[in-house]
Amino acid sequence: MERIERARTSARMSQIVTHGNTVYLAGQVGEPHHDITEQTRDALAQIDMLLEEAGSSREKLLQVTIWLANMSDFAAMNEVWDAWVPTGHAPARACGEAKLADPALLVEVIACASR
Structure with a gap:
């Protein structure tokens, strides 16, 4: 049976969950009150960091x-x-x-990748 691993976990959620060679990331957002361009860059930078921490990269994104x-x-x-x-x-x-959790947020990005 493949192991499930969780990282950056709080009582509510984990930022990274891996199951076998699949990496699931929580939704990533940018700095509130920035424009859409900056918020998108921020969210994608967070995804890069989390994927690297999980042993993956944007070249291995699945969905x-x-x-x-x-x-x-x-x-x-x-x-x-x-x-x-x-x-x-x-x-x-x-x-x-979609209506996001904070009215100042303009974008949320949720990613799944392989390792």
């Missing part, structure tokens, strides 16, 4: 879900996303609009 507070930010978010995703390694991806 990403992106929630935007407003779909009018779709193009600006995609500009940052497109520069961040390594050529030839785009994961399966979904993007939708």
